[in-house]
Amino acid sequence: xxxxxxxxxxxxxxxxxxxxxxxxxxxxxxxxxxxxxxxxxxxxxxxxxxxxxxxxxxxxxxxxxxxxxxxxxxxxxxxxxxxxxxxxxxxxxxxxxxxxxxxxxxxxxxxxxxxxxxxxxxxxxxxxxxxxxxxxxxxxxxxxxxxxxxxxxxxxxxxxxxxxxxxxxxxxxxxxxxxxxxxxxxxxxxxxxxxxxxxxxxxx
Amino acid sequence: xxxxxxxxxxxxxxxxxxxxxxxxxxxxxxxxxxxxxxxxxxxxxxxxxxxxxxxxxxxxxxxxxxxxxxxxxxxxxxxxxxxxxxxxxxxxxxxxxxxxxxxxxxxxxxxxxxxxxxxxxxxxxxxxxxxxxxxxxxxxxxxxxxxxxxxxxxxxxxxxxxxxxxxxxxxxxxxxxxxxxxxxxxxxxxxxxxxxxxxxxxxxxxxxxxxxxxxxxxxxxxxxxxxxxxxxxxxxxxxxxxxxxxxxxxxxxxxxxxxxxxxxxxxxxxxxxxxxxxxxxxxxxxxxxxxxxxxxxxxxxxxxxxxxxxxxxxxxxxxxxxxxxxxxxxxxxxxxxxxxxxxxxxxxxxxxxxxxxxxxxxxxxxxxxxxxxxxxxxxxxxxxxxxxxxxxxxxxxxxxxxxxxxxxxxxxxxxxxxxxxxxxxxxxxxxxxxxxxxxxxxxxxxxxxxxxxxxxxxxxxxxxx
Numbered sequence: 001x002x003x004x005x006x007x008x009x010x011x012x013x014x015x016x017x018x019x020x021x022x023x024x025x026x027x028x029x030x031x032x033x034x035x036x037x038x039x040x041x042x043x044x045x046x047x048x049x050x051x052x053x054x055x056x057x058x059x060x061x062x063x064x065x066x067x068x069x070x071x072x073x074x075x076x077x078x079x080x081x082x083x084x085x086x087x088x089x090x091x092x093x094x095x096x097x098x099x100x101x102x103x104x105x106x107x108x109x110x111x112x113x114x115x116x117x118x119x120x121x122x123x124x125x126x127x128x129x130x131x132x133x134x135x136x137x138x139x140x141x142x143x144x145x146x147x148x149x150x151x152x153x154x155x156x157x158x159x160x161x162x163x164x165x166x167x168x169x170x171x172x173x174x175x176x177x178x179x180x181x182x183x184x185x186x187x188x189x190x191x192x193x194x195x196x197x198x199x200x201x202x203x204x
Numbered sequence: 205x206x207x208x209x210x211x212x213x214x215x216x217x218x219x220x221x222x223x224x225x226x227x228x229x230x231x232x233x234x235x236x237x238x239x240x241x242x243x244x245x246x247x248x249x250x251x252x253x254x255x256x257x258x259x260x261x262x263x264x265x266x267x268x269x270x271x272x273x274x275x276x277x278x279x280x281x282x283x284x285x286x287x288x289x290x291x292x293x294x295x296x297x298x299x300x301x302x303x304x305x306x307x308x309x310x311x312x313x314x315x316x317x318x319x320x321x322x323x324x325x326x327x328x329x330x331x332x333x334x335x336x337x338x339x340x341x342x343x344x345x346x347x348x349x350x351x352x353x354x355x356x357x358x359x360x361x362x363x364x365x366x367x368x369x370x371x372x373x374x375x376x377x378x379x380x381x382x383x384x385x386x387x388x389x390x391x392x393x394x395x396x397x398x399x400x401x402x403x404x405x406x407x408x409x410x411x412x413x414x415x416x417x418x419x420x421x422x423x424x425x426x427x428x429x430x431x432x433x434x435x436x437x438x439x440x441x442x443x444x445x446x447x448x449x450x451x452x453x454x455x456x457x458x459x460x461x462x463x464x465x466x467x468x469x470x471x472x473x474x475x476x477x478x479x480x481x482x483x484x485x486x487x488x489x490x491x492x493x494x495x496x497x498x499x500x501x502x503x504x505x506x507x508x509x510x511x512x513x514x515x516x517x518x519x520x521x522x523x524x525x526x527x528x529x530x531x532x533x534x535x536x537x538x539x540x541x542x543x544x545x546x547x548x549x550x551x552x553x554x555x556x557x558x559x560x561x562x563x564x565x566x567x568x569x570x571x572x573x574x575x576x577x578x579x580x581x582x583x584x585x586x587x588x589x590x591x592x593x594x595x596x597x598x599x600x601x602x603x604x605x606x607x608x609x610x611x612x613x614x615x616x617x618x619x620x621x622x623x624x625x626x627x628x629x630x631x632x633x634x635x636x637x638x639x640x641x642x643x644x645x646x647x648x649x650x651x652x653x654x655x656x657x658x659x660x661x662x663x664x665x666x667x668x669x
Contacts, residue, residue, distance in 0.1 A: 019355055034374065047362055054358040134358040139224065142256055142365060147373075147401055 007078075011059040020052035024093055024104075031102040039105045043145045045094075046163040048104070049113045050141045052090045054134035057121035059086075061130040061192040068191060080188040083122055090114045108167035116162065116176030117141070119183030126186040129193055209295035212268070217261035218299045224257065225250055225307025236311055237556030238318035239491060241409050241471070244329040247308040251336055251399035252369050254307075256361035258300050258337055259344035263357040265296060266348020266433070286434035293345060293433055297426075300337040305330070318556045320478075320494035323471055328415030335422040336398030340364065342429030349433060368399040376463060390463035393456050396421055400464050405527040406491050406549065409471040410464070417455045424451020465531060475525055484511075487522040492549055498558050499550065499565070506569045507545060509607055515646035518545035518573065526577060537577035542653050547572045567613075570604045574648075578655040596657055598622060599664035602629045603645055629665045 008014075027048050031040050040048075060082070062068055068075060091114050094104040104110055117137045124133035141163060143149070149161040155171055162172035209215075228250045236242040269275050278288065308330065347360050372394050381387040395418060404410075424447040431444035460467045471491075478493035480486045486503045488496050503521045510517040524546050526535060540546050550558045550565040559565070597615075605612040605626075612626045633641060644663055651659035 015353070016355070019359070051355075051359060051362060055355050058354045131354050134354070135220065138260060138358045138361055139220065139257065142253055142361065143224070145365070146252060147369065 008059075010062045011082075013059050016055040016059050019055040020090065021093065023048050023051040023055075024097070028097055028100070028102050038101055039103050040097075042109060042164040042166075045104055045109060046113055046117075046141055046145060048094070049090065049110070049117050050137055052093070053114070053117040053121045053137055056086050056090070056118070057125060057133040057137075058130055060122065060125040060133060060187065065129075065192055065194045069194065075191060076188050079191055080184065083118065083184055083187055087114055087118050090118070106167050112167070112173055112176045113163055115180035117179075119176075119180035122183035122187035123179065125192050126183075126190050127193075129195055205291040205295045208291040209299060212292060213261070213264055214292075214296055214299055217257075217264070217296075218303050221254055221257050221261070221300070221303045222306060225254055225303060226310045228253060229307055229311045232554075233311065233314045233556070234552045234554040234559075235403060237314040237552045237554065238320075238495065239406055240315055240319055240322045240326045241329070241474070241491075242403065242406065243308065243311045243315050244326045244333075245400065245403055245410070246311065247304070248329060248333050248398060249401040249403070250307060251304075251333055252365070252401050254304065255336060255340040255368050255399060256364040258340040259347070259364040260357040260361040261300075262296065262341045262344020262346075263348035263360045264344075265292065266345035266350075267352035267354075267356065268292075269349075270352035285436040289434055293342065293430065296345070297338045297341045300341045301334045304334050304337045308333075314554075314556050318494050320492070321474055321490050323409050323474060325409045325412050325415070325471070328412040328419075329410055332398050332415050332418045332422065335419055335426065339422045339426040339429060342426050342433060346429045346432035368397045369401070372397055372463070389461045390466060392459035392461045392463075392466075393452075394463035395459045395467060396452065396455065398422060402464060403531075404465075404468050405531040407470050407475045407489060407525065407527060408468040408531060409474065410467060411469050414459065414467045417459050421451045421455040424448050424454075427451075465533075468531065470527070477522060479522075484508075485520040485522075487520070488549070489523050489525070492523065492558075495558050498560070502560065502566055503545075503547065503569060506566070506573070510545070510573055513607055513642065513645075514573075514649065515642060516542055516650070519543050521545040521547060523547060523549055537579055539576060539653075539655075542650065545569070545572060546575070546577075570607065571600060573607065574600050574603055574652040574660070576653045576655055596661055598626055598629070599648065599661045601626045602633060602664045603648060605630050606633055606641065606645055625665065632666070633664065 027040060027044055031044070032038075035041070060079075091111055094110050094114075095107070097104045098107075120137045120140065121133045124136045128135070144161040144163040149157065149164065151164070151166055151169070152158060152161070158165055158169055158171035159175050162169075162175040165172035229246070232246075236246040269278065278285075344357075344360060348356055375394060376390050379386055379388040379390060395414065398418060427447035428444050431440060431447070435441050435444060474489060474491040476490040477487040478490050478496060480496055480500050483500075483504055484507045486496070486500050486507075488499070507518060507521055511519070520543065522544060525538070547569050550560060550568070553559050553561070601612045601615075612623075612630050614623055618626075633644070636644065648660050648663040651657075651663065
């Protein structure tokens with residue numbers, strides 16, 4: 001237990017958790033005022049999952065990258081568990097809302113978007129470091145939620161706007177799965193790149 | 205400034221935005237091909253993507269001092285903060301303007317070869333878009349300075365998207381009552397956002413006076429952001445919001461109500477007629493004039509058909525001046541004479557040529573032989589005006605089949621009983637002596653152009669009873 005709490009503190013989880021939970025709570029409170037429906041729409045789900053993914057993406061590395069690569073610990077296992085538990089935590093957080101008036105539904109879409117966006121974030125963290133891991137998920141989400149994007153028969157649109165396709169769209173599911181698996185494998189095997197410690201601050 | 209820009213995150217941010225902006229321009233070239241005004245407006249739509257990204261980039265740059273932990277060190281120096289921050293601030297904004305202009309310039313490849321008319325309003329529309337990028341860059345940097353966290357950048361981008369994309373939509377939708385009739389016009393404050401994802405009719409433009417007011421507001425907003433970035437003393441930070449408030453206070457009362465569509469005006473030069481008199485005159489609006497040679501052929505073909513078979517046939521053809529209903533809901537109907545064929549522009553392909561494929565334009569031309577502007581469109585009455593009111597489709601199909609000399613061309617949306625009625629009426633019509641046929645269709649056309657659709661139907665569909 002002591003290890004877990006120290007590990008999470010070193011990864012600045014409290015701030016990330018506050019932002020992720022705050023985004024869900026804000027949407028949950030505001031949704032009934034802006035819409036007649038009880039189900040939060042796919043665009044909003046994508047945005048909330050994006051904020052959770054980028055906030056938790058900053059926890060993918062610690063204050064000093066070289067400490068995260070020391071040979072004395074089995075880092076690949078830790079990294080994989082960290083990422084998988086993060087995904088479970090986000091889905092669980094959104095699942096809680098399904099017993100209330102404003103729901104994040106359907107579950108398929110929530111799982112697909114969480115897995116895909118977290119995978120993309122992990123991929124970004126592996127390539128550019130945790131501090132820049134938000135660029136790819138943010139850009140793709142912004143493109144996908146543009147007003148002229150939507151559910152479509154075209155493969156181009158199904159991949160470009162995979163976040164807002166209805167549940168069961170094969171191309172979108174495949175796209176999310178590829179991102180999730182690639183992100184998980186890359187982050188597990190390699191971890192974040194080594195950066196000088198000065199670039200990372202304890203309080204970011 | 206060069207060093208600051210080169211040795212910071214600016215090149216990376218600029219590359220990302222340039223790729224996103226250029227891909228956005230290339231995805232739908234048919235929306236602006238051949239028309240400068242439409243290209244400028246389309247770029248204003250791309251701001252929906254570029255503004256959130258410029259905000260995020262600014263936030264990333266704004267937390268640079270904190271990331272390098274040099275705040276205390278710099279606070280001990282004599283050099284004022286604004287002097288130190290100015291090079292990066294100005295450099296980043298300048299690069300963002302260049303990115304916006306380059307992304308627009310990519311579209312020019314599809315516009316320049318087939319454009320006939322460059323409206324002076326294009327300058328204002330583009331300048332406001334560039335100013336929007338400046339304001340977004342600086343607001344992002346100010347936010348990065350205020351909250352120097354990693355998540356500031358992505359969260360700010362999402363908030364920025366909500367403000368420029370979702371908020372105007374929400375305000376506009378709340379103006380409708382329970383029956384989806386516009387109960388309250390859009391407030392003029394909707395023009396405060398430079399991002400406009402809709403589009404105008406080809407004949408419309410955004411007047412320079414509106415662009416000037418938007419520029420005043422955006423410059424004031426940029427001034428506020430600049431104060432927030434550069435000021436060191438709390439007293440200055442406290443009054444930093446004043447420029448934006450004053451800018452909004454000046455612009456909002458002077459801007460027209462109705463949002464972007466309320467501000468749009470018909471560009472009289474774009475709407476001028478340009479004619480090909482080498483045969484029966486065929487005229488299009490000046491904005492489409494470069495493509496006149498492409499459509500003269502199909503139009504003359506229909507004119508020749510009409511001249512051969514109809515009494516009192518149309519002898520000239522001109523493109524309609526009626527605007528698309530979505531862009532201008534309030535339009536009076538303007539009747540035209542029987543000697544003129546008024547047709548709709550066929551639309552553009554993605555390469556900038558008129559869309560003549562699948563014979564769709566010919567079908568439209570044949571339909572416009574019997575069409576007239578009959579109903580005034582108006583949001584007040586809840587009626588939507590279409591570019592031309594078309595006659596009822598059953599008698600129209602009979603008349604068109606008679607004119608082209610073939611059997612009626614079934615459309616996939618016809619029901620089986622429609623098809624039976626139309627074929628029966630067509631057979632009854634062609635069974636009459638030739639002179640009588642000609643006289644009857646001539647009377648029917650006169651009725652249709654008088655907007656007497658009951659008589660049009662009675663004359664042509666008599667045979668199926």
